[in-house]
Amino acid sequence: MEIPEILGAGLCAIGVGLGIGRIGGSAMEAIARQPEATAKIQTAMLIAAALIEGFGFAALFAK
Amino acid sequence: MHYNMYSKLSVSLALVGAIIFSVPAFAQDQNHHEDSHNVAAHDTHDHMTSEEGHDVKAQIKETIEHHLADSYEFTITEGVGFPLPVILFDEGLKVFSSSKFHHGESVAEVDGNYYVLHHSKVYKTDATGHLSMDEHHHPTNVMPLDFSITKNVFMILVMAGFIFFLFKGVAKAYQESQTPKKAGRFLEPIIIYVRDEIAIPNIGEKHYKKYMSYLLTVFFFIWFMNLVGMTPLGINVTGNIAITFSLALITFIITQISGNKHYWQHILWMPGIPVILKPVMAIIEILGLFIKPFSLMMRLYANMLAGHVVIMSIIGLIFVFGSWLIAPAFFGLTLVLSLLEVLVAALQAYIFTMLTALYFGSAVEEHEHH
Numbered sequence: 001m002e003i004p005e006i007l008g009a010g011l012c013a014i015g016v017g018l019g020i021g022r023i024g025g026s027a028m029e030a031i032a033r034q035p036e037a038t039a040k041i042q043t044a045m046l047i048a049a050a051l052i053e054g055f056g057f058a059a060l061f062a063k
Numbered sequence: 064m065h066y067n068m069y070s071k072l073s074v075s076l077a078l079v080g081a082i083i084f085s086v087p088a089f090a091q092d093q094n095h096h097e098d099s100h101n102v103a104a105h106d107t108h109d110h111m112t113s114e115e116g117h118d119v120k121a122q123i124k125e126t127i128e129h130h131l132a133d134s135y136e137f138t139i140t141e142g143v144g145f146p147l148p149v150i151l152f153d154e155g156l157k158v159f160s161s162s163k164f165h166h167g168e169s170v171a172e173v174d175g176n177y178y179v180l181h182h183s184k185v186y187k188t189d190a191t192g193h194l195s196m197d198e199h200h201h202p203t204n205v206m207p208l209d210f211s212i213t214k215n216v217f218m219i220l221v222m223a224g225f226i227f228f229l230f231k232g233v234a235k236a237y238q239e240s241q242t243p244k245k246a247g248r249f250l251e252p253i254i255i256y257v258r259d260e261i262a263i264p265n266i267g268e269k270h271y272k273k274y275m276s277y278l279l280t281v282f283f284f285i286w287f288m289n290l291v292g293m294t295p296l297g298i299n300v301t302g303n304i305a306i307t308f309s310l311a312l313i314t315f316i317i318t319q320i321s322g323n324k325h326y327w328q329h330i331l332w333m334p335g336i337p338v339i340l341k342p343v344m345a346i347i348e349i350l351g352l353f354i355k356p357f358s359l360m361m362r363l364y365a366n367m368l369a370g371h372v373v374i375m376s377i378i379g380l381i382f383v384f385g386s387w388l389i390a391p392a393f394f395g396l397t398l399v400l401s402l403l404e405v406l407v408a409a410l411q412a413y414i415f416t417m418l419t420a421l422y423f424g425s426a427v428e429e430h431e432h433h
Contacts, residue, residue: 043260050414054362061365 009060016056020049123379130297131371133213135161135180139296147217151178151185152208161211178207185209215306218298222287257282261417265424274423277317281310282416289367289408293401301411302367304360311360314419318356322426359418366411370404 027045031038138144146162157176164180179188186204188194194202212220229246236244262271262278288300300306328334330348332341374397381393 046410047414047417050362050410051358053366054358057365057369058358058361060369061361 012056012060015059016052019052019056023048023052119379119383123376123382127372127375127379130375131299131302131368133215133299133303135164135185135211135213137214137217147212147214149178149185150210150212152210157207185211214298215300215303218291218300219288219306222284222291226283226287253282254279257416261413261420265417265420266427267424270427273321274317274420277313278416278420281314281419282412285310285363285415286409286412289411290405292367292371293404293408299367299371301363302371304364307360307364310363310415311356314359314422315353315356318422318426321423323429325428325430326426355418355422359415363411363415366407370400370407374400374404 023045027041030041135149136144136146146160149157149159149161149164151157161180163172164178177188178185179194180186181194181202184206186194186202187207188204194204197203229250232245233247233250236247257278258271258275261282262275266274285301288306292299292301330352331345333344333348336344377393377397377400381390384390384393
């Protein structure tokens with residue numbers, strides 16, 4: 001594995017981490033504001049996280 | 064009492080879809096080729112015959128590749144297993160057992176044609192087993208049309224049979240009484256969840272019944288296949304891009320077939336924007352039409368494959384370090400990651416089903432606005 005590949009993989013990881021982190025953060029805030037909507041917010045959070053992960057993996061596997 | 068009808072439909076769809084789409088798709092499977100080719104005969108699970116650390120890493124890589132790739136025989140452990148039939152279509156149907164390949168070492172001779180197994184693919188060759196390679200070390204021999212029952216296809220058939228009997232029992236129990244018995248107690252909340260949280264919110268009350276069978280099929284197929292992939296038998300079904308491609312293709316076909324006028328209008332001639340922009344939007348929407356199932360395919364494939372590769376790499380790290388102190392730490396790490404993988408198995412099934420329902424919903428949606 002050469003340096004550009006490693007750099008690319010690292011950038012992918014940073015992108016995915018940032019994206020999912022932001023979603024997690026907003027989900028926490030929303031749950032704090034309205035605890036009765038926890039189930040819906042959790043579902044939506046997991047869905048968005050899986051979507052981002054999907055693209056992250058696709059980019060990672062494109063090498 | 065519609066549940067029995069849906070279960071049977073869903074299960075027959077599973078069988079048909081699995082057989083039709085997965086079998087020829089294997090012939091064009093991509094191979095994850097790293098650059099460290101060990102062109103010697105396939106070594107199976109023998110880690111301990113290494114002298115230098117360099118050799119261990121190459122061997123681990125090759126073992127992982129072998130573990131994740133499809134194969135023409137079903138090995139349970141080293142030496143225990145049975146060969147699977149190889150069905151080729153090369154000027155006529157040729158069926159023979161893969162034991163003729165002797166684990167990839169010898170040339171199989173069938174009716175005057177010679178076939179050799181190279182990196183889990185069958186090539187047509189001459190009596191000496193000669194493979195002409197191009198510059199990337201890929202053979203340029205002719206590959207016959209491959210309809211074999213490989214390990215993946217065999218597992219799909221086994222699981223399809225299992226799901227069939229599971230749901231058949233549930234359906235029969237429903238015919239006798241309203242409350243579920245036996246396996247129905249476990250499956251009924253899940254089926255209701257798929258109907259009430261995935262199908263109805265996305266597709267709508269009017270049309271969801273038509274698609275329930277496919278949604279149930281996809282959900283349980285992906286979930287059970289992912290779980291089966293977590294066993295140490297090395298059955299990597301959903302981590303195979305041909306299989307996820309087939310699932311995404313079926314979703315794509317059903318979406319296009321069931322698209323109504325509003326759906327196509329939104330794609331090709333989107334209402335509500337200036338006329339100049341409409342062709343641009345058409346191009347973007349058509350691209351999106353293909354990218355959505357493509358992302359379905361990549362998401363499932365990459366999640367499953369990455370999970371397996373990471374877990375096996377960490378197990379391989381135990382052998383690279385070779386010390387008794389570090390091994391329990393890696394073992395614990397593998398345990399935690401495997402638990403995460405079990406969660407990811409169910410989650411990926413849910414995501415695939417939900418996105419499929421979303422695409423169906425956008426296809427059959429009727430308009431109240433504009």
